[in-house]
Amino acid sequence: VKYKANIETGETNYLSEKLLLTLAIIALILQSLNLVLLGGIPLFNSTLKANATTNIWRVAYPLFLITINLLLAKYYDRKYLILIIIGALIFGLNGYRTSVLGILGSSFITLYYLDKISRKFGIVFIAIIVAGLIAVGYIASQSISGQHWTLNPLELIFYRAAFTLEVFERILPLAGTTGGKILAMIFSSGSPRTFIGEYVLHYNVCLTSTLFGPVMLDFGYIGLTIQMLFMGAFLGAIHKIKNGAGIGI
Numbered sequence: 600v601k602y603k604a605n606i607e608t609g610e611t612n613y614l615s616e617k618l619l620l621t622l623a624i625i626a627l628i629l630q631s632l633n634l635v636l637l638g639g640i641p642l643f644n645s646t647l648k649a650n651a652t653t654n655i656w657r658v659a660y661p662l663f664l665i666t667i668n669l670l671l672a673k674y675y676d677r678k679y680l681i682l683i684i685i686g687a688l689i690f691g692l693n694g695y696r697t698s699v700l701g702i703l704g705s706s707f708i709t710l711y712y713l714d715k716i717s718r719k720f721g722i723v724f725i726a727i728i729v730a731g732l733i734a735v736g737y738i739a740s741q742s743i744s745g746q747h748w749t750l751n752p753l754e755l756i757f758y759r760a761a762f763t764l765e766v767f768e769r770i771l772p773l774a775g776t777t778g779g780k781i782l783a784m785i786f787s788s789g790s791p792r793t794f795i796g797e798y799v800l801h802y803n804v805c806l807t808s809t810l811f812g813p814v815m816l817d818f819g820y821i822g823l824t825i826q827m828l829f830m831g832a833f834l835g836a837i838h839k840i841k842n843g844a845g846i847g848i
Contacts (some may be wrong), residue, residue, distance in 0.1 A: 614844060617711075619666050622767040623682060626663035630689050641694040642738055646845055648694040652790055660690060664701055665847075671709045686837030687731060694739040696732045697807075703728045710847045732756075747822050759807075766808040775819030782817050808846050 611816045633655040641648035645677060663686050670679055674823050683706045690698040707724055710716050717726065730738040736759065750758055777798065791813055796804040798816070808816075814826045 601604065612620065614669060614673060615668070619670040619674070623663055623666040623670060623686070626659045627686060629690055630663070630693075633659060634692060636688075640692050642692050642735065643694075645694075645739075648739065649790065649803075651693045651695075656693065657785075660698060660701075663690070668705050668709045668847035670776060670846050670847075671706060672713065672845070673714060673843055675710075675713055684727075691731065691735050694735065694737075696735045699735055703731060709847055714841045763807045763809055765771065766795070766799060766806050767812045770795075770808055770815050772813050774798065774815050775817070775822070777816045779817045781822055782814045793796035 600657060633651075633653055636653070636655070637647050637651060639647050641651040653746065667679070667683060667686060670682075683702060687699050687702045690702060703724075706727065707716070707721075711721075711726075733752045733756065737755055740746075740748050740750075747844040748755070780792060784791045784794065787800070790805065792805040792807060793803065795808055795816065796802055799808075800806065811823055814822045818825075837845065840848070
């Protein structure tokens with residue numbers, strides 16, 4: 600009867616709660632192992648941060664990001680909110696705000712579509728996201744060897760936003776000159792952000808360049824157009840799925 604009901608609602612049982620929870624925990628263990636193998640915490644050491652996106656991280660982070668959202672979408676339980684916070688903390692130790700935003704932001708969206716966010720809960724959750732981003736960014740900036748920052752945490756946010764746009768502006772004249780090298784780094788060793796720093800500014804430094812920077816360097820305006828069309832079509836299709844795993848995706 601249960602199987603028949605699942606067929607009628609379009610649900611499948613191959614993503615069991617136990618399996619998703621196990622995969623999420625495995626992802627946390629892998630990231631913990633990654634920190635051990637690095638020999639320290641990248642958040643407090645700029646040298647380690649430059650080498651923190653290892654092949655182990657490349658498996659651990661997407662695995663956790665996907666499984667935690669599917670877990671919330673299909674088997675919501677308030678205890679899994681603790682798992683979200685633990686994941687944000689462990690991956691935040693890599694020193695990258697993007698990881699923290701990915702975990703907390705996507706979880707917030709999943710909970711929103713599940714109608715699990717009251718006004719009070721939403722304010723608290725957003726406050727946690729903002730505080731997490733500010734903390735990771737500020738601590739990481741203070742840990743960069745050879746640099747002495749005098750900006751306070753709030754000023755740093757505006758500075759980093761402006762600097763990131765400046766990097767993207769410098770990329771525009773170089774559009775399409777790397778021939779897909781940055782894209783290839785997703786499937787191999789190497790740090791795309793560090794490569795951009797060396798290629799664009801000629802410094803051995805880790806840089807962000809907006810969502811558009813890497814594809815612009817690799818494939819130019821045509822590549823950027825294709826990327827945006829693909830993302831728009833994918834998000835549009837997924838947005839129509841309002842039940843079960845579809846919400847998590």
